[in-house]
Amino acid sequence: MKVLIIGPSGSGKTFVAKALQQAEINAFDADDIEGYQTGMIKAVKKLLHHIRLTKL
Secondary structure, X not given: OOOOOOOOXXXXXXXXXXXXXXXXXXXXXXXXOOOHHHHHHHHHHHHHHHHHHOOO
C-alpha cells in the first residue's frame, strides 16, 4: 500500500511522516528531497495521473 499525504504548509505532513517512522512504517518527508519544492506541482500532477491509470 502506498499513501500520499499532501497539504499546505503547516498542516502536519512532517508530523505524520515522523509518527509513521516511529511506528516502523516506511515513510519519508518530501521536504528532505532536494529540489522537491520547485518541482512539487509537476510531480503531484504526474503522480495523480499515474494513480488514475493504476487499478487500486
